[in-house]
Amino acid sequence: GGQEFTYEGIHGPQYWTKDYGTCTGKHQSPINIEEHEVEDVSFPSIKFVGLQNPQVVTLTNNGHTVAITFDDPEAIKIYGGPLDTYPYIFKQMHFHWGSDDKEGSEDRINNIAYAMELHAVFYKKSYGSMEAAMHYADGLAVLAYFVEVDNTEFNPVYEPLLAAFPMIEEVNTNVTLNGPINPEKLLLPGEIIVSDYYTYHGSLTTPPCSEVVIWIDFKDPFRMSHEQIEAFRSIKTFDNQKLTHNFRPVQKLEDRKIFRNVI
Numbered sequence: 001g002g003q004e005f006t007y008e009g010i011h012g013p014q015y016w017t018k019d020y021g022t023c024t025g026k027h028q029s030p031i032n033i034e035e036h037e038v039e040d041v042s043f044p045s046i047k048f049v050g051l052q053n054p055q056v057v058t059l060t061n062n063g064h065t066v067a068i069t070f071d072d073p074e075a076i077k078i079y080g081g082p083l084d085t086y087p088y089i090f091k092q093m094h095f096h097w098g099s100d101d102k103e104g105s106e107d108r109i110n111n112i113a114y115a116m117e118l119h120a121v122f123y124k125k126s127y128g129s130m131e132a133a134m135h136y137a138d139g140l141a142v143l144a145y146f147v148e149v150d151n152t153e154f155n156p157v158y159e160p161l162l163a164a165f166p167m168i169e170e171v172n173t174n175v176t177l178n179g180p181i182n183p184e185k186l187l188l189p190g191e192i193i194v195s196d197y198y199t200y201h202g203s204l205t206t207p208p209c210s211e212v213v214i215w216i217d218f219k220d221p222f223r224m225s226h227e228q229i230e231a232f233r234s235i236k237t238f239d240n241q242k243l244t245h246n247f248r249p250v251q252k253l254e255d256r257k258i259f260r261n262v263i
């Protein structure tokens with residue numbers, strides 16, 4: 001504790017284990033998803049609740065990522081799929097990216113990385129709070145969306161968010177966007193087929209690496225232009241350095257199974 005974790009140097013991923021013992025656990029994330037080793041299962045469909053009401057969006061540079069929060073997060077819930085009938089409440093979304101477009105995602109598919117990965121973090125409602133939920137193996141659900149480079153056009157949904165990035169270049173700053181945004185635009189990008197996903201049990205990909213996450217990785221990526229992805233690399237971290245990349249290297253699968261939903 002005390003010292004902030006980083007993605008480079010003597011507080012980088014190889015050294016997280018010194019301050020956070022859980023980072024050496026056997027159910028760590030991210031992982032490589034080897035497609036020919038996954039087990040097919042039919043889960044009930046994943047349901048989204050409360051995505052239609054526009055919400056005021058705040059962007060925060062916390063030195064580790066850019067986080068997106070809504071003014072009424074508890075209005076947004078998911079259930080179904082591997083979460084069974086238990087509702088999970090929305091907390092925040094954030095991004096992982098790389099120094100160039102060839103890497104940046106945390107999970108990999110057949111050892112291939114995408115340019116970025118967007119995480120939407122939810123906690124199990126029955127545990128009462130995010131903090132309490134972080135003590136249970138099924139406490140959190142994280143939806144993972146891969147981002148690939150679009151060489152022909154920019155992503156219009158993300159334009160208003162990226163336009164505000166110059167306001168949060170410095171660490172520990174935030175900006176509230178002018179117009180409210182329909183959460184559906186961010187949580188259900190048009191390119192994603194909600195029934196096509198991988199799911200496995202793992203951890204937070206950042207310290208304390210708690211093994212409390214039901215990961216749901218959508219198979220289909222959505223797209224942003226190279227210029228849009230480049231905007232993330234101008235975000236500054238601690239010591240006024242640019243946060244050029246913020247993905248943890250893949251961890252061993254160990255005794256776990258990865259499931260693929262089939263309809």
Ligand code: 1SD
Nearest residue numbers: 065094119121142203204205206
């Ligand atoms: O990196 C995030 C971290 O910012 C925080 O949101 C945590 C949950 O409290 O989750 C990790 S991650 O595993 O979603 N990358």
Ligand code: ZN
Nearest residue numbers: 094096119205
């Ligand atoms: Zn994350």
